[in-house]
Amino acid sequence: MLRVDPIQEGIVLDHIKAGLGMRIFQELGLAEKGLPVALLMNVPSTKLGRKDMIKITGVLDLDLTKLGLLDPGITVNYIRGGAVVRKVKPGLPERVVGLIRCRNPRCITSTETYVVPEFVLVNPAAKEYRCSFCGERLRV
């Protein structure tokens, strides 16, 4: 099997749904950070069958809201001295400020573009959010 050396200091994004790794890699702008990064795809997983993983060496401030929105099943492992020191499962964020825009053409945020869009989670099972301004529902 393909091997990537364990990292000493950094972050491992685990349990990424197979196929989403590339998108997350791009959304987080990892290619531009100048850090050694490995994207592993279709890794065998006992939990998921197949999963993607991203290993990042070095210190990086991750946007957990964005990560949770992209893939609520993801696990973020913070590594120090070769060991996991903190494990975070961001899950679906309750509130999303910025990041996504309302699709309702009659929404005030479509014309008053200085307004930062805001969404509130209304149905976690359906990944459904509601625009805090016009009330329009949106599936992410």
Place this chain on the structure above:
Amino acid sequence: MRAETALKGRSFINALDLSPEEYEALFRLAEEIRHRPGDFAEACKGKLLATLFFEPSTRTRLSFEAAMLRLGGQVLSVADPQTSSVAKGESLADTIRTVAGYADLIVIRHPKEGAAQLAARYSPVPVINGGDGAREHPTQTLTDLYTIRTLKGRLSHLTVAFCGDLRYGRTVHSLLRALCRYPGIRFFLISPEELRLPEPLREELQAQGIAYHEMEQMEEALPQADVLYMTRVQKERFFNEEDYLRLRDFYVLTPERLQLLRGDALVMHPLPRVTEIAYAVDSDPRAVYFQQARLGMYARMALIASLLGVV
């Protein structure tokens, strides 16, 4: 603390922003004002209400202005946004912050959905939503609830029949949701297939276990209804003229149909009326739509006084 004083400084953007208890406090205050108007004639002395109407609605604006003037307050109006700074590209946020510097309370009506919410976020003074797009018109709901509460004596254990355009009628959606919070409510939903209540709303009713019956003609519902809420069926909602002409007459309240209605029932309408209620119905004591408009003014007086904290 009186419940209405808890409303001080708040905005009223969505009909469900207020709890049934807060509505009840407003109804009690509105009743006090209606019966003893002299006691409130100077309640808002020295206060200024700004009405910002980005689309015309003479009826709503007059109701708010009458309410403020009867409380002894004064009114500042932007009647024609086409000639105002908005037409010159000023943002809504800037307009609101400027006006909030002059006024103690703002009423906004705007064609975009969520505009009142945005205004409330930027305004240091309370904002009342006078209608934003197709979404919300909460003071109409306040008016409707107050009318039923006053003329039926209760908001629970009622059979309410909505008739006409149930698909696009925001007053219907909003009143329906507000009524769901009271026990023993049952609905008759009378509309052509094309103008049925939207599915998400029907799902909401089902999820809450609210009894409702949908029908295409009103005859079956009339003998059982405590309230008949009529709405306009607009021609432009139909794909073709034939359908409109074929269906239009089913949704007109005539003196003959009125006879099917119980003696203590109410006929309500958010106004303006076009053809959906025959003029011959107006003189019937059950036809309360003009009374409803007048009660709406008292309800708005109670709301204004409560948000300003002058009671």
